[in-house]
Amino acid sequence: DVKVTQSSRYLVKRTGEKVFLECVQDMDHENMFWYRQDPGLGLRLIYFSYDVKMKEKGDIPEGYSVSREKKERFSLILESASTNQTSMYLCASSSGQFYSPLHFGNGTRLTVT
Amino acid sequence: DQQVKQNSPSLSVQEGRISILNCDYTNSMFDYFLWYKKYPAEGPTFLISISSIKDKNEDGRFTVFLNKSAKHLSLHIVPSQPGDSAVYFCAASNNGAGSYQLTFGKGTKLSVIP
Numbered sequence: 001d002v003k004v005t006q007s008s009r010y011l012v013k014r015t016g017e018k019v020f021l022e023c024v025q026d027m028d029h030e031n032m033f034w035y036r037q038d039p040g041l042g043l044r045l046i047y048f049s050y051d052v053k054m055k056e057k058g059d060i061p062e063g064y065s066v067s068r069e070k071k072e073r074f075s076l077i078l079e080s081a082s083t084n085q086t087s088m089y090l091c092a093s094s095s096g097q098f099y100s101p102l103h104f105g106n107g108t109r110l111t112v113t
Numbered sequence: 114d115q116q117v118k119q120n121s122p123s124l125s126v127q128e129g130r131i132s133i134l135n136c137d138y139t140n141s142m143f144d145y146f147l148w149y150k151k152y153p154a155e156g157p158t159f160l161i162s163i164s165s166i167k168d169k170n171e172d173g174r175f176t177v178f179l180n181k182s183a184k185h186l187s188l189h190i191v192p193s194q195p196g197d198s199a200v201y202f203c204a205a206s207n208n209g210a211g212s213y214q215l216t217f218g219k220g221t222k223l224s225v226i227p
Contacts, residue, residue: 104156
């Protein structure tokens, strides 16, 4: 089974802090993704990566950046956290083969106060 | 513009009966469709998928139907069980164009009543 591990289940940060959310997958997947989930808005794509050191903006990249230095690890960075970034953050990976599903981690519930 | 729409935010069904969750899409380039199930405080788990070359895919109690002309898909759960109570997300992608990112609907919360 694919395992996608997010380093923290819950985080509380202050406005203006720099925040790192870490994600590791163990299946040698090519693609990795960061989504956020908010009530009534579903899952929205922040950033994704098709290969090491490559990144692409998703639908809502503002206020975020990402890093992929190794194939198995994809980090989401909030340069200066704001209260509107309070959300559930979900990391996912996929193999890059046609018709392969995304596999999600258990999420990080981030609260910015 | 919402490309994947789940118009029912919630659905209640009696245990043992059929649950039907619906999803509409607007992008005719989508060629791969998936359903995910999500429990509170957990990540979404993949349930079932269908490619655009098919109109039906079955896996145990779960069946997904695709109507390309209507740009509509549905998930049938028969029989429904209390453990099926969760939020269900419909998702779509354009794999043929080399895009593996999924576009999600807003979800439907299913409650199966014992």
